[in-house]
Amino acid sequence: SNDYSSRRPLARFEAMTPTLAIDTSTSRTIVGIIDGDNVLFDTFHEGATDHGRAISQLVAQALKVSAPPQQVVVGMGPGPFTGLRVGISFAHTFGLARNIPVIGVCSLDAIDINQSEYTVAIDARRKEIYWARYKDGVRIEGPAVSKPVEVEGFIIDQYPDMKKLVALSHLQNVTEPMYLRRPDAVPTAERA
Amino acid sequence: MQPIVLGIETSCDETAIGIVRGRTLLANVIASSVDEHARFGGVVPEIASRAHLEAMLPSIERALKDSKIALADIDAVAVTAGPGLIGALLVGVASASGLAQGLGRPLYGVNHLAAHVSVDYLTHDRPTDPTIALLVSGGHSSLLQVDDITRSITKLGATMDDAAGEAFDKIARILDLGFPGGPAIDREAVHGSASAIDFPRGLTTSN
């Protein structure tokens, strides 16, 4: 079972409208403008502590290339908390300001792997990974956080694809960040 | 017409949204995660950060409702850029940035020590600059020279250990006066005698 995704009627999705896509679940800040099948803008900034600075600059660039976005799709993780929240926070208030819908998607689902069966993982720090397993385009296990030795044959160092992220917004709307860890599990050393 | 500014503050465990027109406060919404930290005996940054994200949209919407201001009427967005808990600050900065960019309005990052001092500008006429400001709050005690509240503030000094606010809270705890300590001690002090105890004065011989 999957607590995070919920089905959403397709009718709510307006085809061929520019969509602002944002993901900050990895070391990258990724921003795209997707219109139907067209990728109008797709770029990223590499830097695990740069999300806060990068997001506004990349979105400013993105807004120059298309008509105003009609919705926002944002990766809800799992991913390192501090960076993850930058993308979600930005998406929420941008959507509020423009009065346009904000749809959340599982970031791991948006990693595009051209295989019928695979497991993807991203770094969860503290010697663990966030991972999920897929078969025929459907998530069959996860997302979960585990030690790498506990997960079989995973693909790592891949990043969410903005076109796939937007495509997934037809099928799910994740409303809560996928933290997967309790907040008080953060050791004292990681505190700011 | 004076500018309408929406401010966002998330430096510690309170998500605060303020709306001002010029120096008139139109809304002041505070969502606190203080109860969630209690069992840890202090603010847990990750709990605070999660609570900020959860409280952000409802707090902004509440502030707009309280002030009867439409988002489109906001002229600028201001946000606490520091000092504070990094993860908590980032939720505020990213939220403010999304709001400003969504509205096409300027964003101002504010050092929240200056914001503490400028609260006085809401209730009193602008003091004659330069002014010496004594900033005493739960988290800091500093003496500031304010040449211009928006442009030039120089730190003249600060306490070496606890902020005065923390000292008030600790004393109030010892005397069983409750929390927060400042107002409680203030109330009791009215009936006190200034010469009852000969308090030592710190650092009078040092330069």
Ligand SMILES: [Zn+2]
């Ligand atoms: Zn303060």
